[in-house]
Amino acid sequence: MKTSRREFLNYSSAFALASSMPSLVFAQSKPLFESINMFIPAAPGGGWDSTGRAIEVAAKDAGLVGSFQFENVGGAGGMVGLPRFVNQRKGQGNALMVGGSVMVGAAITNKSPVTMADVTPIACLTEEAGIIVVPVDGKIKTWKEFEEAIKANPKAVSVAGGSAGGTDHQLLGLVIKALGKNPRDAAYVAFAGGGPANAAILGGQVVAGISGYSEFAEQIKAGKMKALAVSGNKRIPGVDVPTLKELGVNVTAANWRGVFGAPGINAAQKAALVDLVTKMHDTKGWAETLEKRKWADAFVAGAAFEAQIKKYIAETETVLKELGLA
Structure with a gap:
């Protein structure tokens, strides 16, 4: 069968496109990080550990990370594990640590020389x-x-x-x-x-x-x-339990959790981790986790997260002084 010049060019273009598709697909599916070292400064089974495991599932399912390696070091509200993370992960751009409000109070109470100020804030995730x-x-x-x-x-x-x-x-x-x-x-x-x-x-x-x-x-x-x-401003969705305010007690409080990078990472490494966590947060899998665990979405990243931490530390110091712990 005779093939016209126009048909030949069309076939050639189609063949070239098909030949390039595997590399395009590979480029699109390549994870942002081949591996992430996830450090949990608490024993397995608690809130920080659950948060880290949920991040792993959402990130891997979305093809954002190839693999995760976990390390759990519990004790003293994170004050046993935090110094280890600071000393052993310095400058590592693929290291993340889960932490949160408990760590702020524990550092003040224990008068710890190593605090949240010694790691790199990446993002607040849940409340x-x-x-x-x-x-x-x-x-x-x-x-x-x-x-x-x-x-x-x-x-x-x-x-x-x-x-x-x-x-x-x-x-x-x-x-x-x-x-x-x-x-x-x-x-x-x-x-x-x-x-x-x-x-x-x-x-x-x-x-x-x-x-x-x-x-x-x-x-x-x-x-x-x-x-x-x-203790929230409103009832937990799907949980028929009154707030303290409904019961006539003027108190609201929440436990926030987030992730931190290692000390000593550069601006590019920090930006890459912020990008990873932001993309993970935007996945369907993460949304389903929030719904299942009744975690409120409290996502704040980068500089805004750093400012939020400073404010929270000041508020926590006030409460702990009233408890006689600061």
Whole structure:
């Protein structure tokens, strides 16, 4: 069959395009990072660990990162792991650490020489309201009973939560103050992770517990814990629990979590990490994670995140002074 010059040129163009497609596809699917070293300054199973694992799933599913390597070093609200990250990851452009409000309080409480100021802020990702729970077979069954017990004697109402001086501890102090008692009388029992805190609450070792909703969700759904109140400005979507303000207690608080780069990275390395986390945040997988875990989207990146941290540190110092911890 005779082929015209026009047909020949069309065939040639089509062949050239088809030949180039594999390289184009490869370029588009190449991850932004071949690997990310994810450092979690807490034991497995808690909020920071859950955040890091959720980042891994969303980033890998979207083809943004080839692989993740995790390291968990728990203790003292991140103050055991943070110095390790600072000393061992300096200048590494593919290292990320999960941290948040708990770390701010822990650094102040422990008078740590290494603080959040020694790492590179990348982005705030989530905000989770605190929730106050009691075991269903415990002596306190309702918010009114909890409130009356605090007013009678805060020292007799033991409450489990995360690290001393962290978000959970601060929330308890704010509640006690709002109920007219001295925050320094808080009977706060600190635990290194969500697992031990859950065990203490269910085992009756403490009267109540405070943490983010996601850490108590399974026990609440299983009917083993009862949620009395949440600390956000509004109720958690899909969770029928009143806010402290609805209950007449003028307190709001939330636990934010974000990611940080290593100290000593240059502007280009920082920009690449901000770009990675921004693209991860925009994925469908991340949106589904927020919905599933009841995490509020609190995304702020780069310079705006740095300014937010400075403001939060000042506010935290004020609360911890009232608790006698700063």
